[in-house]
Amino acid sequence: VAKTSLTSPPWPEVKLPDPVEEAKYHAEVVQKVNGLISAGHYGRLFAVVHFASKQWKITSEDLIMMDNVLEAECGDRIRMEKVLLVGADDFTLIGRPLLGKELVRVEATVIEKTESWPKVNMRFWRRHNYQRKRIIANPQTVLRINTIEIYPCLS
């Protein structure tokens, strides 16, 4: 039968690779990455952590400032558990959505607990003799990320 413009669909045909071969390839890659992690062939690690209802991209020796109070004294070590992504130069570990606790360990110390600079909140309606002025100073906490460690427990 002759080929017309309607013989094949207009979108490009895509073939997925063979699942068996893919499984072998995946196992190989996982073993390689495990080997790299256990041998320690990575430089600086960065991680994406979900903390204080925000996501942060952090490395070691990093300073983080949160706009709220943390119930920990200055100098306390904190372990951040909700890690979404960890990466180095050659490999990245993407969590779906989180990575396991036995895989990554992110440690931080509370450095400072202060208030923010006094922000002025003002409302004004012209010709209505209405103005309200309020000064807000939010409490802030400063954390220093000490270390990010990964352990070779991939499967």
Next chain:
Amino acid sequence: MVVLSAARWVRSRLSDRFWRVQEVLKYARHFRGRKNRCYKLAVKSVRRAFVRSTKARREKKRFLRALWITRIEAASLEHGLKYPAFISNLLKSQVELNRKVLADLAIYEPKTFKSLAALAQRRRQEGFLAALGDGKEPEGIFSRIVHHH
């Protein structure tokens, strides 16, 4: 004799007028023109500046999100994906990174962003294949070619 109330001809006079005026002028010192020196003009300008800063604090969030979306769109187009395809496929593969972090990764970690784009592309193709099905016509439906005998 005990005096319980002050005498009628004593009035209280303002003694800290200078500091009350300075409280307003200190916020106007970096303005342009006479409103950084003259109190009457400064009061109006400082009031408008405060009101604008409160409103801007709410709009900053919208503005930053639009900026992140533009950056992610640019980065994903470099890898051959459009922004809605990228974001929807990332969410379908249960990767819950927000736009701020994705924009930072696109700037500072190009290899990681490339791997995320590849993940989204693969999930997109799997979605298409799942939607297309087997490629056969469903049974019990009137075929397109009508035979007249």
